[in-house]
Amino acid sequence: MPRKLRSLLHRSLRPSSRPSLRHRSRAVSRGRSVAAVLAAAALAALGLAAPARAEAPPLPHLNITADYVTGVSSGGFMATQLQVAYSGTFRGVGVIAAGPYDCGQGNVIEFATCDLGLGVGTLERQAQTWASQGRIDPVGNLDGLPVYTYHGTLDPIVNPLVSAAGVAFYQHFGAVTTTHDRDPAGHSWPTPDGVVPCPLTSPPFLNDCGDDPEGEMLTAWLGQVNPPDTGAPRGTLLHFDQNAYVPGGYGPFLSMDTTGQLYVPPGCASGAPCRLVVALHGWISAQQLLGTAFADHGNLDTYADTNNLVILYPQAVSSLLPVNPQGCWDWFGYDGSDYAVKSAPQMRAIVAMVHALGG
Incomplete structure (x- = not known):
């Protein structure tokens, strides 16, 4: 493993200097041995999957x-793709450290210049064309859609103009946008339970910037939310058989893990009406490397307990074929040319999970 990655992992996974907001009783990723984390990181660097878990159950119905989707980094680009392609399904989107729909244009290099070189107008026209062909849902569904975007001022990966292009894309189609772009944050998922200082871009990419973007995002979507639960988790974080929802039945062929994660509060498990939030991890952040860190520290489960939310955490995985060594979601075409439309295999898999849950 590269010395720099080893150093970043060691530093960023140290126990936090302040108490966790709520997950005191859960065996969180920061408590895993450094040896286990480094071993997982070595597998990821080689493009190999971690050993398969014991057989997992299917998703509960x-x-x-209502369904919503959010994500960070590659998961943020994927969240936009998923919401635009399936706009009849997802009623709101949260885009963290990412940019507009189809920003990758089939080439990972393009994301850094998709606004400067390609231009957001091209992306808007492409979406309109695909919608007219039935390859994505009607773009008219985006009118009035609540959209939350977050971009740190110290993000070294995604240009602020790319993030702004994502906002402009949605505004072009009449969406109602809320933008948080004032924090001195690195490329990360910002959370009050973060284990990385705000300015850094470092695994596990869960940064504490002294505010609560998850509360802002949920408020933008729902209008009003109850305060988060600050005690021990009431619900259950479980692993489920992700293969059951993947086209072809074997996730690693599509750079998807064989299992995913799901957080279910007790009321939702008992049949109460609940909303579903799909939360997509970023690069070098899947369970293959970081276990349940995103769920444990991402500050979504805290709101789930008090607002009847179910949180679905699909999992990508590092792979050599397709070429995806960092375990990113396919927002630029490594799984094929139809990666941004409804026939995209990864998006079909996630939507199948949503439907299985009842969404």
């Missing part, structure tokens, strides 16, 4: 009343 719940009383889901």
Whole structure:
């Protein structure tokens, strides 16, 4: 493993200097041995999957009343793709440290210049064309859509103009946008339970910037939310058989893990009406490397307990074929040319999970 990555992992996974907001009783990723983390990182660097877990159950069928999607980094680009392609399904989107729909244009290099070189107008026209062909849902569904975007001022990966292009894309189609772009944050998922200082871009990419973007995002979507739970988690974080929802039935062929994660509060498990939030991790952040860190520290489960939310955490995985050594979601075409439309295999898999849950 590169010395720099080893050093970053060691530093960023140290126990936090302040108490966790709520997950005191959960065996969180920061408590894993450094040896285990480094071993997982070595597998990821080689493009190899971690050993398969014991057989996992399918997803439960719940009383889901509405679906939302969010993500960070590659998961943020994927969240935009998923929401635009399936705009009839997802009623709101949260885009963290990412940019507009189809920004990759089939080439990972393009994301850094998709606004400067390609231009957001091209992306808008492409979406309109695909919608007219039935390859994505009607773009008219984006009118009035609540969209939350977050971009740190110290993000060294995604240009602020790319993030702004994502906002402009949605505004072009009449979406209602809320933008948080004032924090001196690195390339990360910002959370009050973060284990990385705000300015850094370092695994596990869960940064504490002294505010609560998850509360802002949920408020933008829902209008009003109850305060988060600051005690021990009430619900259950479980692993489920992700293969059951993947086209072809074997996730690693599509750079998807064989299992995913799901957080279910007790009321939702008992049949209460609940909303579903799909949360997509970023690069070098899947369970293959970081276990349940995103769920444990991402500050979504805290709101799930008090607002009847179910949180679905699909999992990508590092792979050599397709070429995806960092375990990114396919927002630029490594799984094929249809990666941004409804026939995209990874998006079909995630939507199948949503439907299985009742969404």
